[in-house]
Amino acid sequence: MAATTxxxxxxRRLDRPALTGVLVREIVNFSSYWRSTTFSSTVEPTIYLxxxxxxxGSLVSTVAGFDYVDYVGTGTVAxxxxxxxxFPAMFGTFVKYKFQRTYDAILAAPVDAEELVTGEALWIAxxxxxxxxxxxxxxxxxxxxxSWGMLTVPFIAFLTGLGGACFGILIAAIMKSIExxxxxxSIVITPMMLVAGTYFPISGLPEWAQVLAQFNxxxxxxxxxxxxxxxxxxxxxxxxxGALTLFAVICWRLAIRYxxxxxxx
Amino acid sequence: xxxxxxxxxxxxxxxxxxxxxxxDLDVPIGTCVGLLGPNGAGKSTTMRMLTAQAIADEGELxxxxxxxxxxxxAARARMGVVPQLDNLDxxxxxxxxxxxxxxxxxxxxxxxxxxxxxxLEIANLGERRKSKVDELSGGMRRRLLIxxxxxxxxxxxxxxxxxxxxxxxxxxxxxxxxxxxxxxxxSILMSTHYIEEAERLADTVVVMxxxxxxxxxxxxxxxxQHAGRQAVEVYGPPQxxxxxxxxxxxxGWATRRTGTSVTILRAETLDGHAPDGxxxxxxxxxxFVLLTGEEVA
Numbered sequence: 001m002a003a004t005t006x007x008x009x010x011x012r013r014l015d016r017p018a019l020t021g022v023l024v025r026e027i028v029n030f031s032s033y034w035r036s037t038t039f040s041s042t043v044e045p046t047i048y049l050x051x052x053x054x055x056x057g058s059l060v061s062t063v064a065g066f067d068y069v070d071y072v073g074t075g076t077v078a079x080x081x082x083x084x085x086x087f088p089a090m091f092g093t094f095v096k097y098k099f100q101r102t103y104d105a106i107l108a109a110p111v112d113a114e115e116l117v118t119g120e121a122l123w124i125a126x127x128x129x130x131x132x133x134x135x136x137x138x139x140x141x142x143x144x145x146x147s148w149g150m151l152t153v154p155f156i157a158f159l160t161g162l163g164g165a166c167f168g169i170l171i172a173a174i175m176k177s178i179e180x181x182x183x184x185x186s187i188v189i190t191p192m193m194l195v196a197g198t199y200f201p202i203s204g205l206p207e208w209a210q211v212l213a214q215f216n217x218x219x220x221x222x223x224x225x226x227x228x229x230x231x232x233x234x235x236x237x238x239x240x241x242g243a244l245t246l247f248a249v250i251c252w253r254l255a256i257r258y259x260x261x262x263x264x265x
Numbered sequence: 266x267x268x269x270x271x272x273x274x275x276x277x278x279x280x281x282x283x284x285x286x287x288x289d290l291d292v293p294i295g296t297c298v299g300l301l302g303p304n305g306a307g308k309s310t311t312m313r314m315l316t317a318q319a320i321a322d323e324g325e326l327x328x329x330x331x332x333x334x335x336x337x338x339a340a341r342a343r344m345g346v347v348p349q350l351d352n353l354d355x356x357x358x359x360x361x362x363x364x365x366x367x368x369x370x371x372x373x374x375x376x377x378x379x380x381x382x383x384x385l386e387i388a389n390l391g392e393r394r395k396s397k398v399d400e401l402s403g404g405m406r407r408r409l410l411i412x413x414x415x416x417x418x419x420x421x422x423x424x425x426x427x428x429x430x431x432x433x434x435x436x437x438x439x440x441x442x443x444x445x446x447x448x449x450x451x452s453i454l455m456s457t458h459y460i461e462e463a464e465r466l467a468d469t470v471v472v473m474x475x476x477x478x479x480x481x482x483x484x485x486x487x488x489x490q491h492a493g494r495q496a497v498e499v500y501g502p503p504q505x506x507x508x509x510x511x512x513x514x515x516x517g518w519a520t521r522r523t524g525t526s527v528t529i530l531r532a533e534t535l536d537g538h539a540p541d542g543x544x545x546x547x548x549x550x551x552x553f554v555l556l557t558g559e560e561v562a
Contacts, residue, residue, distance in 0.1 A: 010336040018338075021369035025354070028365055032356045101352035105413075108316045108346035109369040110338045265279070265310075265319035 011110060014118060018111040022119025025106070030127075037084075041131035045080040046138050049073055052199050053142065064201045066230070073139025074229050075198035077132050077157060078221040082193060085128040085161040089168025093120065093259075094178050103263055113260040121165040121252065128161025129154045136229070149228040156228060159244045160221040166251035173258035197222045217247040266330045269294050269421045269452035270315065275324035277310050277476075284310040286476035287324070290454075292421070297443075297453040299467030299484075301460070301549075303557050307476035308456035309349060312425045315454070316346055329421055342371060344421040345414030349429060349456075351406055353398045359385070359409055360394040363416050370417035380416050387442065388412035404435030411442060422446060424455040428462060440465055460550040470549070474557040484549050492519075492551035493531030499542035500526045509540055521554045530555070 011018070030037070053069040063071045096102040106116055133154055140146060171184050195202060195209055196218035202210050213219040220240040227237050270292035277285040285307040292298045300308045313319035315328055317337030326333040331340035354362055363381045372380045385391045388408040398406060407427070414422055427443065428436040436459075443466055447453055457463050463470050464484045472480040472487070480487055499509045509527045513520045516538070519530040530551055532539050 010331070010339045011342070017368075017371045021365075021371070024368040025365045028357060028361050029354060100355075101348070101350055102354070104318065104348060104350075105346075105352040105366075106369060107318055108341065108348070109366065110342040110371065111369060112338060263318070265277075265313060 013112075014115055018115040019119045019122070021109065021111060022106065022116055023123055026120070026123040037127075038131075041080065041084050041127075042134050044083060045076045045135040048079060049076050049135055049138050049142070052076075053139075056199070064203075066226075067143075069139060069142050070144050070229075071226075072199060073135055073142070073144050074226045075196070075222050076135035076139075077153060077225045078160065078196055078198055078218040079193060080135050081128045081132040081157045081160045081221060082164060082189070082218060084131040085124050085164030086168040086171075086189060088127075089121070089124050089165040090171050090181055090184070091178070092124075093169045093172035094175070094181075097172065097262065098178075107263060113263050114256045116263075117166070117169055117256045117259050118252070121162055121169060121255070124165035124168075125158050125162035128164060129158030132157025132161065136225075144229070147229055149230075149232060152228045153225055156221060156224045156244075159241070159248060160217055163217050163244060163248035163251055166248060166255045169255040170251055170258055173255060173262050192216050192218050195219065214243070217244055220244050220247075267294060268292060268327070269329055270298075270454060271325075271327040272311075272314075273325040275311070275314060275321045275326060277307075277314060277319055278322050284476055285314065285321070288473075288476065288478055290471060290478065292452055292454050294420075294452050295450045296468040297447045297455060297466055299463035299470040300454060300456040300473060301458065301463045301467075301470050301553060302456075302473030303458055306473040306557070308458075308473055309425055310476075311473075312346075312423050312454070312456055315423060316341055316344075342417075343419055344423060345370075345417070345419035347410050347414045347422065347424045347427055349425040351410060353406060353409060353413070355398045358395050358397050359390050359401070362398065362409060362413060366413045367416050370419075372417050380418070383418075384412040384416045387415055387445070402435075404431060404438060407431060407435070407439060408442065411439070415446070419451070421452045421454070424453060426456055426458070428457075428459065436462075460548070460553055464549045472553060472556050479556045480552065487552050488547050488549055491555055492547035493533060494547055495532040495544055496547045496551055497529045497532040497535075497539045497542040497544055498523070498526045499529070499540050512540070519555065521551060523554075 049072055052072045057068040060068050062068060103116060107113065136150060136153055171181065175181060195205065195213050196216055202213045202219065220243045224237055224240045227233050268291050270290060272288060272290040275285055275288045276283065288311060290311070300311065302308050310319055314321050314326060317334040320334050328340040329343050333340060354365065360381060363384050367377045367380050385394055388411060390405065390408060390412060393401065393405060398409065401409065424443065428439050440462065443453065447466065455466060467484065469482060470484050470487060471478045480491060482490065506527045510520055513529050518535065521528045521530065528551065529539060530547060532544060
């Protein structure tokens with residue numbers, strides 16, 4: 001059975017076959033659960049949109065110069081990205097590491113922790129890029145006018161989802177038990193969702209909250225999506241892209257570092 | 266390169282605990298080496314060091330000519346690992362599990378279908394290819410774990426307690442599978458705490474205790490070296506067993522307790538002074554208990 005005895009060179013870091021292997025595993029697995037994931041990723045933002053758009057929209061017709069349904073429809077993209085990136089990354093990583101021991105199997109193959117984290121994050125980001133567009137499609141059903149800029153929304157959702165996925169993996173790597181996720185959800189994620197300009201403008205919040213929003217990737221995602229749909233604002237939007245990129249890169253490197261600590265004795 | 270694995274003075278500590286304490290280990294190419302030891306002897310940590318999932322604090326490790334941990338990815342591409350704990354993707358089918366690992370192990374696109382077929386054939390799972398892992402028996406799942414590790418035709422296979430927790434019939438099926446691999450020239454390192462498994466499959470055995478190799482050699486040689494050729498097993502009530510043990514100790518005979526009996530080793534050297542009991546050839550279990558101080562599973 002033993003095939004060759006040649007000594008192959010050590011593959012370089014982040015090499016394509018390793019990333020492909022991790023992605024293929026995710027894609028094949030996804031084929032077994034895509035229906036439920038797609039259902040929840042579609043229904044949840046729709047409910048948010050209906051509840052806020054029509055519930056709250058009956059009291060408020062325009063916000064910041066936008067029709068409220070359009071305002072919420074574009075803002076809910078960030079919520080959809082959050083739900084389809086941070087949460088799957090947190091829970092999925094923890095379950096695969098702790099309960100299914102999937103990562104033990106993958107790291108016994110020629111894949112290192114950096115490639116594992118990167119592959120997982122790219123896959124989650126790709127899903128977030130797709131599911132993030134659902135609220136926009138729903139909003140269009142309810143009257144949001146299509147625009148060319150909307151074609152950039154999957155990329156904005158992907159970039160935000162990449163940061164969200166890496167953040168989720170980082171949390172899973174740091175936490176010792178799945179119950180501890182509750183702290184992160186309460187202290188970090190819920191405020192992130194609310195102080196993002198999704199359902200109401202942050203200009204009405206105290207100044208300290210407005211400053212904090214600048215550190216919130218969801219705020220930058222919301223601003224970018226609105227500008228994509230209603231018209232870009234040059235440097236402002238580059239600033240938002242920069243902030244999202246910075247968040248993704250910092251979380252990516254930290255996630256790798258902490259996952260390495262967790263997976264390699 | 267004459268050795269698939271060459272480990273020198275490897276040390277691995279976890280805080281105050283030293284799991285592997287200066288281990289030397291050689292697996293010559295094309296042989297099966299059994300790593301025999303009780304739970305906690307350091308076998309699994311040794312296995313994890315060979316895949317760079319545990320990094321040695323001291324010592325030198327070479328796998329298939331690659332220095333670890335720096336070249337561990339290249340080494341892992343050429344070896345297969347069968348873990349002690351089942352980590353299959355349970356919602357996938359047998360075939361999908363193999364497909365995923367054919368990608369992870371970098372099997373070329375043109376060779377992928379053939380590699381999966383061969384792995385299915387080795388594990389005798391061809392008829393269950395479309396079954397989800399959830400639907401398989403424990404023995405089938407273990408066969409699939411082995412097939413998964415072989416999908417890329419590795420030159421070296423690490424088997425970490427490959428038959429632990431399985432019933433005797435399934436265990437024998439797996440032994441046949443491992444024996445086939447060995448006969449085909451694959452180098453194998455197999456950790457186990459089942460004596461019979463090591464005796465049947467391993468060309469050489471390394472007995473581990475407290476992170477060190479306390480004996481190494483061919484099973485038959487180890488038996489003669491450490492336990493002699495014959496043993497006498499004396500059965501009786503606890504009082505009688507105590508008397509036999511005390512008497513043996515006063516005469517300087519090596520003994521071991523096996524629950525319902527006392528075994529006196531090296532019976533061929535006792536010149537007819539041995540107490541009445543059942544004579545039998547000494548075996549690897551006697552060596553294991555003598556050297557590790559543990560009862561066998």
